[in-house]
Amino acid sequence: MIEPTFMQEWESQYRECNWAVATGNESGLLALRFSLDTGLASMRDFGQRDPDISHSLRVRGPNELLIFLEWPEVGLPIFTCGSLAPGTRLHGEATYVRIPGPRMHVDPRYEYVDREAPTLPASEWLMDLIHANSSGHTTASVIEFRTFPNTALRVLLSFARRGDRWFCDFYESSGNAKVRGTLSYRSGDKVVSIAIRGGAFLDGNNRSRLYQGIETGHGSILLNLTSEQYNKLIAA
Numbered sequence: 001m002i003e004p005t006f007m008q009e010w011e012s013q014y015r016e017c018n019w020a021v022a023t024g025n026e027s028g029l030l031a032l033r034f035s036l037d038t039g040l041a042s043m044r045d046f047g048q049r050d051p052d053i054s055h056s057l058r059v060r061g062p063n064e065l066l067i068f069l070e071w072p073e074v075g076l077p078i079f080t081c082g083s084l085a086p087g088t089r090l091h092g093e094a095t096y097v098r099i100p101g102p103r104m105h106v107d108p109r110y111e112y113v114d115r116e117a118p119t120l121p122a123s124e125w126l127m128d129l130i131h132a133n134s135s136g137h138t139t140a141s142v143i144e145f146r147t148f149p150n151t152a153l154r155v156l157l158s159f160a161r162r163g164d165r166w167f168c169d170f171y172e173s174s175g176n177a178k179v180r181g182t183l184s185y186r187s188g189d190k191v192v193s194i195a196i197r198g199g200a201f202l203d204g205n206n207r208s209r210l211y212q213g214i215e216t217g218h219g220s221i222l223l224n225l226t227s228e229q230y231n232k233l234i235a236a
Contacts, residue, residue, distance in 0.1 A: 019101035024093035025071055029119060031091040032067045032084070039087020046088070049125050049176075056120040058113040059099055065113075066097055070121045076130060084129060125176060132156060132171045132220075153230045154222055155179060157198065159191045161217040166191055170233060173222060180234045188214040198223030 023029050032053075034043040043065065047054050059066040076092045084090050091097050100110045122130075154173035159166055166185045171178055185191065195210060200221050213219020225233065 019099050020096040021068075021099050023071075023091045023095050023097055025075065028071045029068050030071055030076065030122065031097045032069070033089045033091060033097070034065045034067070035087035036063045036065065037087065039085070042085035042088040045085070046126075050123045052120055052123065053126070055117065057117045059097075059110055060113055061098060061110045066099075068097075068119045069126075070119050072122055072127065082130075090130060128176055132158060132169075132176070153225050153227075155198070155225055155230070155233070156220060157191075157194060157200075157223055158220045159213070159218065161188065168194065179230075195221050195223065198225055198229065200224070 021027055021029060021031075023031050032046075034040075034046075053067060053069075057068040059068070076090075082090045082092065098110055100112055156171040156173055158169045158171065161167075164186065166188055168183045168185065168191060169178060170180050170183075191214060192210065200206070200210075200223050206221075210219065210221055213221075
């Protein structure tokens with residue numbers, strides 16, 4: 001948490017500096033960065049799903065809004081910047097985020113929306129979203145899909161290799177909630193088979209990204225399931 005007393009001491013001691021905060025476990029902060037060009041819809045969606053987020057400490061910068069939240073005790077699966085939604089990035093471990101200083105010579109347009117606002121805990125919804133968009137210790141890219149006729153539901157498959165097994169989690173397409181418990185397999189070929197049988201649109205680009213995920217040991221892909229496939233999935 002950024003304490004006002006510390007900030008006042010820093011302002012007095014380092015008046016000629018431009019400032020940034022290192023997000024992560026040491027500072028006890030994570031940050032969400034919303035682009036005011038491409039992230040306005042995402043910012044509204046986050047506010048509707050997590051109303052308390054607008055009461056946490058915020059910094060307005062040139063063409064962006066930063067929201068600071070408490071670093072969770074369990075840590076985060078994303079250790080650097082990661083995309084959570086269009087125009088929205090998570091700043092996790094070992095990244096730097098600009099904050100207002102007493103004399104910001106390079107770019108003076110950073111300002112607190114409410115300097116006295118607290119840094120609130122990350123909500124369960126946000127933590128679920130972060131986990132849905134990550135695998136291992138880096139950002140998992142969600143592979144684009146094409147809608148098919150007679151498709152009942154779109155499900156996000158997130159996969160990761162741990163040891164000699166592959167663990168697969170299945171979420172709503174928005175990434176907000178699991179639709180069943182974790183399944184594990186002994187082969188990455190099984191993950192590819194699930195993607196193909198699950199109606200994932202695998203053009204040349206998406207196929208390359210899927211196999212790259214298998215090679216690196218983590219990734220995500222959106223499935224297009226029929227009603228029968230979905231019922232079998234949640235009953236498995």
